[in-house]
Structure formats: structure tokens, C-alpha cells
Amino acid sequence: MSNAAHQVEDERGGELSERDHEILTFERQWWKYAGAKEQAIRELFDMSSTRYYQVLNALIDTPEALAADPMLVKRLRRLRASRQRARSARRLGMQV
Secondary structure, eight states: OOHHHHHHHHHHTSSOOHHHHHHHHHHHHGGGSSSOHHHHHHHHHSSOHHHHHHHHHHHHTSHHHHHHOHHHHHHHHHHHHHHHHHHHHHHTTOOO
């Protein structure tokens, strides 16, 4: 588990916080918000999109998030893995 995931877990004490639930809810239906996702993140969570994605990535690595919404968390993990593979392939000069 990453340091960020440990930090998120320490802040929660093993349970999802209200903010964690709100983040999962937002990820489930962010497309319903008018405008850009980054703007909605700033308005709803009062954080930069970079920080939001750091928090989200740590969150989806926790068993509590997986238990709360398994389909969403698994989908977000797959998307993250796909983006990581594509980045690695680009660095190596290959096409995915």
C-alpha cells in the first residue's frame, strides 16, 4: 500500500470518511455536472484536480472503498492500469 493510501487509512481509522463517500459518488456520476470535471472538483471538494486524483488513487487502493462500491472501484483500477500501460508503452516508443 502506498504512503498516500496509508495516510488516507490513518485519517479514516479503517472506515470511509464522508469525503471518501462523496468522492466515490462523484466518480460514479461526474458526467452529470455541467462544465468540466476539473471545475466541478474544485467547486465540490475545494482542491486542485491533481490533489483530487492523488486522493482518489489512494482511496481506490483501500479495501473499504472496494467494499463500499466494488464495481466502481474495479472500473477505476482498470482505467488507471490501462493509462499506466499506455504511458509506459509511449515511453518505450511502442503502440498499445
